Amino acid sequence: MHNDRTVTEARLKRVLDERIRPAVYPxxxxxxxxxxxxxxxxxxxxxxxxxxxxxxxxxxxxxxxxxxxxxxxxxxxxxxxxxxxxxxxxxxxxxxxxxxxxxxxxxxxxxxxxxxxxxxxxxxxxxxxxxxxxxxxxxxxxxxxxxxxxxxxxxxxxxxxxxxxxxxxxxxxxxxxxxxxxDGVVWELVQDLEVLGELMAELSVDSPRRWEILRAVERALDAVDLQDVGGSAERAREQLTEVLSAPAHASAHRISAVGHAHIDSAWLWPLRETVRKVARTTANMTALLEDEPDFVYAMSQAQQFAWIKEHRPEVYARVKKAVAEGRFVPVGGMWVESDTNMPGSEALARQFVHGKRFFLEEFGIETEEVWLPDTFGYSAALPQLVRLAGAKWFLTQKISWSRTNKFPHHTFWWEGLDGTRVFTHFPPIDTYNSRLSGQEVAHAVRNFQEKGGATRSLAPTGWGDGGGGTTREMVARAKRLADLEGSARVVFERPSAFFEKAHAEYGHAPVWVGELYLELHRATLTSQAKTKQGNRRSEHLLREAELWAATAAVRAGFRYPYEALDRLWKTVLLHQFHDILPGTSIAWVHREAAATYGAVTAELESIVGGALAALAGDAPGGGTVVFNAAPHGRGGAVAHGGALVDSPDRDPGHAPASASPTVRAREGGGFTLDNGLLRVEVDGRGLVVSVYDPEADRETIAPGTAANLLQLHPDFPNMWDAWDVDHFYRNTVTDLTDVETLEPTDEGALRVVRAFGSSRVEQLLSLPAGVRRLDIETEVDWHETEKFLKAAFPLDVHADRTSAETQFGHLHRPTHTNTSWDAAKFEACAHRFVHLEEPGWGVAVVNDSTYGYDVTRAVREADTGTTTTLRLSLLRAPRFPDPRTDQGTHRFRYALVPGASLGDAVREGYRINLPERRVPGSAGVEPLVSVSDDAVVISAIKLADDGSGDVVVRLYESLGGRARARLSAGFPTASVSVCDLLERPVAAATTTDGDGVVLSLRPFEIVTLRLARRAASGV
Incomplete structure (x- = not known):
């Protein structure tokens, strides 16, 4: 029997390839x-x-x-x-x-x-x-x-x-x-034989069904006249009727096929080519919808719909018609399928704002599923944002790419930072480009981990990236697999139909808490540093522009730039696509991104400048310094984390200057920096060997080590050059300790210059007056290839976890490698800070533009103390897909903050990313909004997008505890409403008493408030 099987399989392949398929077009x-x-x-x-x-x-x-x-x-x-x-x-x-x-x-x-x-x-x-x-x-x-x-x-x-x-x-x-x-009959015969042949190959040798199919295929092949395939095709099909009509078992797994064409908005092609890829694919899919009444197609990314609308209106008309018929389904609710590790808090929220609003305005559709099959890991902030955007389902596929641990669920509840849960599906078919082959369908059934509790999964079906989407052959497969013995049942249907049924049968699904970390593509946190810096700077400028424009609109009648801000947000959101911001696109894409970020910066600076001028009125020159710094406040002239707030009498971690910063020479060619709050020792190599905190009587740097140590590793991963860094990179390291120049500057900093390989680095180390913080400005003229540059801080801290900032909060990650899950996180994402803490004393490292970091720990033999080494990832030099990735000059700012609490880390992270602003001739600018609790961060202040003149404030609890805070408005308000991300009220408006409203927030809760202005002018 075994010989019969192999002979028939070989015969089927040859006859199909050499006789039947060629006869489709006789x-x-x-x-x-x-x-x-x-x-x-x-x-x-x-x-x-x-x-x-x-x-x-x-x-x-x-x-x-x-x-x-x-x-x-x-x-x-x-x-x-x-x-x-x-x-x-x-x-x-x-x-x-x-x-x-x-x-x-x-x-x-x-x-x-x-x-x-x-x-x-x-x-x-x-x-x-x-x-x-x-x-x-x-x-x-x-x-x-x-x-x-x-x-x-x-x-x-x-x-x-x-x-x-x-x-x-x-x-x-x-x-x-x-x-x-x-020849339609021959074409149908090809589909029959392909489906049955692939099903037969996946069935057990001991399965009677396998042998039934084999004998039927033999009879069909016997019926084919190889000299007249067209004339004998109907006869051959008749031999297959019985096996094709045998119904599936009652317990057969159910697969919801969804027509799909995963199109990267840029990758191995520039943005302009994606516009055409989308037009070709949607033209294809609308044509297939007309030919196949049971077919359903889903497309994500509002940006791609907008491109067709702008560049191919004739195709867009067909799309709108198919959407109205309910068969071309907008999904995802985001502007693009963005990276979710690196976009900032507001940016990730605005992905949903602009995506969902586009689908509502264009199609009248409230998208309920978030569709992110290919993103390189998923932020723990997403579940709350999904629900606040009015969605309730989440789909991902990329976790199947993890290389160390197999994710334990396919249908589950995903719980985010704040406790919000979203019903999530991870298709067991393990591809977002399924063609519904027998192998894929059988794999989905075997792989599905919710057997016994759930019976269905989803299969995104179609060739992606301009491959044309779903084909008529795929639709034909689904028809044959709709109810076929030995196979899962396959039917094309809308994603929402799948999720409704899956939730109904498996609402008690297991729960996964925290981020969905992808155990692959970790280097995307570092590749293409200029793209990442452009993103970070643009995000903060957008927040500033909204804040200052709203303040000037309310206070000085400034014309709020609705259209410009909308356009600029969409530009930044586009560049957060999961192959642009991660640095994995061709050189063309990143060259254009640099130019785009430059233009965005110029326009946003112009908006900020115009708002400041409006606030200044006619007063010439001079100015009050307006700091953009800590993320909480109480009224006055300091912009804290995007909100105008007051400068507290004494910020935690800050004090009136007890001494002017000094730089003194010390024995051995080193220097001492001192500002009365910190004393920093730098040795003759230009390395930081001591950072002493007098108030705590505590040394920050582990004994026998040096901080701000630049380390160079070889970086040649097994695959996916721009995407991956493999764990073995750590096996070889070069400490950059040779120094060319070590000298104080006239500005009170210490200048350190080093050369290595074909590159050069210059650093300025300084202690600001009245601040417990060591600032490090680093400029690297980078000309290495296949190298990885890190900045190391070995800390005398015993901590079993880090706190790394993510959107609207922070994540705890282990410093140990107890389990394979812990060990796999050897490179992870942080936004503006990473914090380590022992009870009563902590250390933060903050940055202005990096994302990747790693942490290791060691026990010292001399005193059995723990050295916890935190390293920032600065630069890489992969050669694919951009052979000159990161070549050139780069500037980074980061800082070491000893004695920092989590609140200090939050504030200092904002401070290093937001510049000082001056309002010319002003004695001070009263805050538009302030909050009374330092734990509450204001992430955005803006005018409502509907042009009503209402002020919208988004804030969140930042420390992971409960907070009760009073929100005070610096302008007359009629009412305050709690809204969703799209600024739609979700709770009844509350009339204020003039002093604001009191809010109670759970850990990491995000709240969006809409403040109606009393006698608003509608600006």
């Missing part, structure tokens, strides 16, 4: 082809259609990297084909094994209306189902010659990732350009 005639190669960037459709053409033959080369060629194909349907189904077969030179990563095309009719996209697995265009014969065919193809960047074995550095460095050699050869007869 007759064909060539089309005439002409071409026009557009110079430079893509041109409008009308220009491409009108341009002159030259003849081109099949087999001819075409398409330089990133070029656009406009092909025109013409021909006549032969008279003898009357009554038959005819299709144009348009092969641009595709490699069927790489859908989404090479050339693509969009087919147009002569009037410029789009037909469908062309992709490696979707090369046909229907001419007629029952042609009359003699029809004239005229089609235009806008073809993009995107170069193949990705080669998995190995990743090869390439200059093709930017049009400025790519060559101009043609990348493709024009392949088949024919009119052909489609």
């Amino acid at each position: 007759e064909s005639v060539p089309l005439t082809v002409t071409v026009w190669n557009a110079p430079g960037e893509p041109v409008p459709v009308a220009e491409g259609l009108a341009a002159g053409r030259e003849p081109i033959e099949v087999g001819a080369p075409w398409g330089p990297p990133w070029g656009t060629s406009w092909f025109t194909v013409t021909g006549t349907v032969p008279e003898e084909w009357a009554g038959r189904t005819v299709e144009a077969l348009l092969d641009l030179g595709f490699d069927e094994n790489m859908p989404g990563f090479q050339c693509e095309g969009l087919v147009y009719r002569p009037d410029g209306s789009p037909v469908k996209g062309l992709n490696p697995r979707n090369q046909w265009v229907r001419i007629g189902e029952s042609v009359a014969g003699g029809e004239e065919v005229l089609l235009h193809i806008e073809a993009s010659s995107n170069p193949v960047i990705l080669d998995y074995h190995p990743f090869v550095p390439t200059e093709l990732g930017d049009r400025l460095t790519a060559d101009d050699a043609p990348r493709y050869r024009l392949a088949r350009m024919d009119l052909a007869v489609l």
Whole structure:
């Protein structure tokens, strides 16, 4: 029997490949082809259609990297084909094994209306189902010659990732350009045999069902006349009717297939090419929806809908029609499928604000599911944000990529920082590009970890990244698998239908608490430092611009820049896409990102400047310093964490200057920095060997070690260069201790210069007056390759966990490696601070632009004390997909804060990221809003997006405890309402007494308030 099985499987493969599939198109005639190669960037459709053409033959080369060629194909349907189904077969030179990563095309009719996209697995265009014969065919193809960047074995550095460095050699050869007869019966036979053959291969050898299928397949193959496949196909199909009609078992797993085309908004192609990828794919999918009444397609990312609306309105019209019919389903509720590790608090909230609002305004749809299959880990802040945005389901797939530990659930409740839970699904099919193959479906059934409690899972189905989405072959598979013995039941349906059913049957699902950490792609926290710095700076500038513009609008009648802020937020949100902000796109993407961030900075600074000028009125010159610093306050002239608040008499960790900062030489060529609050010893190598806290009588630096130690590691991961750092990188390290220059500056800082490899680093170490903080400004002229640069702080602190800032709070992560789960977090994400603490005394390291960090611990032999070493990740130098990643000059600011509580860490994290501002000629600016509890952080103050003039305030409890705080407004208010993220009231308005309202917050709770202004002017 074993021999029968292997013989039949081999026979099936050969007959399908060599006889049956070729017979799907039994007759064909060539089309005439002409071409026009557009110079430079893509041109409008009308220009491409009108341009002159030259003849081109099949087999001819075409398409330089990133070029656009406009092909025109013409021909006549032969008279003898009357009554038959005819299709144009348009092969641009595709490699069927790489859908989404090479050339693509969009087919147009002569009037410029789009037909469908062309992709490696979707090369046909229907001419007629029952042609009359003699029809004239005229089609235009806008073809993009995107170069193949990705080669998995190995990743090869390439200059093709930017049009400025790519060559101009043609990348493709024009392949088949024919009119052909489609034999529908043979096509159906192919689908029958593929489904049954794949199912048979997945069934146990001992399964009677496997042998039933095998014998039926043998009979079908016997019935095929290899010299006349078309004439015998119906007879062969009849032999399969019985096995195809056997119903699935009552206990069969249920798979909800959802048509999908995961399209990275940028990755191995620039943003402009994604606009065209989306147009091709949506043209394809709306066409398939018309042909297949049971098919349902879902698309995420409001930005991608907006692109079609702007650039391909004719395609967008088809999309809107299909959405209205309920079969083209907007999902996700975010502006893009963003990274969720690194976006700041407000940015992650605004992903939902702008995404959900787009779907509401365009389609009248309140999206309920958050769709993030491919993001590199998931912040513990997400569950609360999901619910505050009015959504209730969450979907991810990427956790299946974890390399150390298998995630224990597929359907579960995910509990976030504040205790909010969201019903979550992680498809066991382990791909967001499923084609519903027998292997994939069987894997989903075997892999599903909720057996016995739940019976269903979801399968995103379709080729992504411009591969064309779902194909008619995939839909045919689903029809055959809808109720087939030996298989899971498969049906296309909306994501919401799946979630409703899954929740109904498994509402008691297990709970996972905290972040969904991806045990892979950890280096995305560091790659492309300038992109990350641009993001951080833009986020804080946006908060400042909203704060100052709102203050000036309320106080001075300043015209609030609604349109500009909306546009700028969307620009920043786009660049938080999970292959841009993580630094994993081609050079072109990051080159453009740098320019974009520069323009964003300039415009936001202009908005801030205009608001400050409005507040100053006509007073010339001078000015009161307005610090943007601590995140709480009580009224006055200091902007704390995005809210104008008062400068407290004495901030924790701060004191009136007891001494002016000094720099004194010490024996051995070192120096001592002292400001009365800290005494810092720097040795002759320029390393910090002591940071003494006189108030606590406590040394910060572990004995026998040195802090602010730059360390260099080799960095050559096993795969995924820009994405990964593997644990073995730690096996080799070079401490950068050689010093070229060690000298005090006129400004009271200590200057340290080092050279290493082909690079150079200059640092300024200083102690600000009246502040318990060692500031370190670092400039690196970086010219290394495949290296990893860290800044180490070995601390004399016994702590079994760190507190690392995340959105709207902080996460605790272990400093030990007790379990494989602990050990796998050898590189993790922090926003503005990482804090370590023993009872009564702690240390924080704060930064202005880094995200990656690691922490290790060791026990000293001399005194058995614990050294806990915290390291910031500064720079990498991978060569793929950008061969010159991070080359050039970089500037970082970070600081060591001894004696810091968690509250100090929060405040100092804000302080290092927000600049001082001066209001010219002003004696002080009263705060627009203040809160009475230091634990409560105001993350945003702005005018309501609806133009009502209401003031919107978002705040959160930052320390992980309960807080009771009074919110006071510095302007007359009529009422205060609690709102969702979209500024829609969720609780009845409360009339204020003029002194504000009292709030009770649970740990890490986010609250959005809408303050109606009494006699508001509506500015």
